[in-house]
Amino acid sequence: MDGKHMLMIPGPTPVPEGVLLAQAKHPIGHRSSEFGELISEVNSNLKWLHQTESDVLTLTASGTGAMEAAIINFLSPGDRVLCGCNGKFGDRWAEMSEAFGLQVERVSAEWGQSLDPDAFGALLDADTNRTIKAVIVTHSETSTGVLNDLEAINRYVKNHGRCLIIVDAVTSVGAIDIPIDEWELDVVASGSQKGYMIPPGLGFVAVGPKAWDAYKTATIPKFYFDLAPYRKSAAKDSTPFTPPINLMYGLQAALQMMRAEGLSNIFARHERVTRAAREAVKAMGLPLFAPDEAASRAVTAVEPATVEAERVRSVMKKQFDIALAGGQNQLKGRIFRIGHLGFVSDRDLLTCIAALEATLHELGHENMTPGVGVAAATRVFSMS
Amino acid sequence: MDGKHMLMIPGPTPVPEGVLLAQAKHPIGHRSSEFGELISEVNSNLKWLHQTESDVLTLTASGTGAMEAAIINFLSPGDRVLCGCNGKFGDRWAEMSEAFGLQVERVSAEWGQSLDPDAFGALLDADTNRTIKAVIVTHSETSTGVLNDLEAINRYVKNHGRCLIIVDAVTSVGAIDIPIDEWELDVVASGSQKGYMIPPGLGFVAVGPKAWDAYKTATIPKFYFDLAPYRKSAAKDSTPFTPPINLMYGLQAALQMMRAEGLSNIFARHERVTRAAREAVKAMGLPLFAPDEAASRAVTAVEPATVEAERVRSVMKKQFDIALAGGQNQLKGRIFRIGHLGFVSDRDLLTCIAALEATLHELGHENMTPGVGVAAATRVFSMS
Known part of the structure; x- marks a missing residue:
């Protein structure tokens, strides 16, 4: 469409x-x-x-x-x-x-x-x-x-x-x-x-x-x-x-x-969305590429072990029309990146996580109960 | 407006x-x-x-x-x-x-x-x-x-x-x-x-x-x-x-x-509009800054003697909402420039000339019968 x-x-x-x-x-x-x-x-x-x-x-x-x-x-x-x-x-x-x-x-x-x-x-x-x-x-x-x-x-x-x-x-x-x-x-x-x-x-x-x-x-x-x-x-x-x-x-x-919107609201929004992304990724059983204490509030990199990063991107694009970024240079094929900066809302992040859950499910990613990612993001939003 | x-x-x-x-x-x-x-x-x-x-x-x-x-x-x-x-x-x-x-x-x-x-x-x-x-x-x-x-x-x-x-x-x-x-x-x-x-x-x-x-x-x-x-x-x-x-x-x-449109049509349009601009300016009794044999087909510079270039630009903008360019560096105040390149049609040029005639008339430019500029441009268009 x-x-x-x-x-x-x-x-x-x-x-x-x-x-x-x-x-x-x-x-x-x-x-x-x-x-x-x-x-x-x-x-x-x-x-x-x-x-x-x-x-x-x-x-x-x-x-x-x-x-x-x-x-x-x-x-x-x-x-x-x-x-x-x-x-x-x-x-x-x-x-x-x-x-x-x-x-x-x-x-x-x-x-x-x-x-x-x-x-x-x-x-x-x-x-x-x-x-x-x-x-x-x-x-x-x-x-x-x-x-x-x-x-x-x-x-x-x-x-x-x-x-x-x-x-x-x-x-x-x-x-x-x-x-x-x-x-x-x-x-x-x-x-x-x-x-x-x-x-x-x-x-x-x-x-x-x-x-x-x-x-x-x-x-x-x-x-x-x-x-x-x-x-x-x-x-x-x-x-x-x-x-x-x-x-x-x-x-x-x-x-x-x-x-x-105001500077402090802008920064708080990026921090909230970042935490939601990271908690959701963790809940889905995917390894984060950067440690929590050094997490950018603009982009979250994920290094999946059980599924191929490029297949995640491909299904996300084909089935859900969501563009994720791939890895660059030596990280090509190893990571995918979720951008969440600028005109991004809590809703956008939930949408992306829900689609990512469906994608992982389709790709046979194990040890994940569908819904856990959205639930984790929701907890972050309800706490802030 | x-x-x-x-x-x-x-x-x-x-x-x-x-x-x-x-x-x-x-x-x-x-x-x-x-x-x-x-x-x-x-x-x-x-x-x-x-x-x-x-x-x-x-x-x-x-x-x-x-x-x-x-x-x-x-x-x-x-x-x-x-x-x-x-x-x-x-x-x-x-x-x-x-x-x-x-x-x-x-x-x-x-x-x-x-x-x-x-x-x-x-x-x-x-x-x-x-x-x-x-x-x-x-x-x-x-x-x-x-x-x-x-x-x-x-x-x-x-x-x-x-x-x-x-x-x-x-x-x-x-x-x-x-x-x-x-x-x-x-x-x-x-x-x-x-x-x-x-x-x-x-x-x-x-x-x-x-x-x-x-x-x-x-x-x-x-x-x-x-x-x-x-x-x-x-x-x-x-x-x-x-x-x-x-x-x-x-x-x-x-x-x-x-x-x-095609390249030859694009070039012919620019040449036609340029000739129309130059013939109109001559007919209005205004001196052209560049000689005919070295005339750009993108812009026509005019060096008025009886009226001030900046007053022409000012009336053109205030009364007719047409932007003309002024002179740059040592030509500031001496010339005004009519741009006629890109998305420009015969009609645009006629519009500009008609407004320029009215402007010159208002500024007291002598020896110009209103209409001569448009007439000269029209002759160019009818010949091409």
């Missing part, structure tokens, strides 16, 4: 009808006063969402483009950086940093485990000459469903005093509390097709004062992603290059919805 | 209803087989539109991002390049090239005049050591309404034999005939909010075999705009990073419309 597709992947995430329709409006000129008003409203709401008084700059790019901007604007070739690697995205930022000539030291953990803040601490504390210029960390590692302890890693960065912290918050912003000013995070990048509840196409970079200081001496060549012109234009409610006007309409509508 | 706005600017251009509604569909996963089919269709139609058998790669970026990719993938710091400068965009590519460490020689013409192909020829013919690595040319200079003689410049490039030709075709593709394979153009960049009839947010780069050869030795650092992964993914009907799914829906719909 057409038009019944349900996205439970960690991006793109479902988009509210009001956002979809906002995007279907005729574009207007991006240099018009009307569009200037939209930019002004959006930029103000982005600061609210990022819990910062500093700049939040909007780029026409995917999340990877935003992370590239987050790295190249503040560093120079040869700079020493620490890069947290415990999943596909951490690996990508290390690879990207090397592409721009940075001297990368990987601080690694097994995929499915969180990064050890003390490993950063040891390197940072030993860096008495202050040669480390930046620590690059993925907050919520989408590929594994692991949440890294950004706050603890950041404390070591703050003790170091000199180096910047650059954060991939692609599946954090709008889903998981990341108080940028309170934690003094220097650069935080994200993308639109996640917690923002809008389609892909926009990248965001929050830049704090210490990062702007570093910008002055950074020499990696740049033009399209040079953030200074974005900052200068934002101060005039404008953009240096043509913005994706219809996506900006969508962003405006989505940010209005988020303000109406 | 809300909802009556009419865009007659050179981007963003009006978007057909079918494209707007296609964009309002729920996103699907970009790694799904369904989206793979969309990518396959779109890529095939992009090759048709670009009149090429080579790769046409789609980036999540504005046109400037596409031009950056067109430059940095094929050159190395210190490389000598010639850059055509006769407007804001030519100047931008020179500035961008310098930002990436290229040794730029500007081949300039006055704003409003076209580049002299022989000026390129003299430099290329004198380059017996073959030190020139690329010639960077803006085909249709949006800031002045000037069409540069790309075919003639390219002939000198082909005589040189070694250097690449890199073309900004942002307001050419889908509006002006630019036969990429026939002319052996190496790299051609464009953006979605122009002839493509979709909102901004997508950039396109057509890359020929000689450019791919140059790619192998090019050393400007890159990651997000590294085109090799885009090519590799395109061969598998995929993308290296999350594409802007809803804009891709729009692109799919727009390309279907373009195929239905």
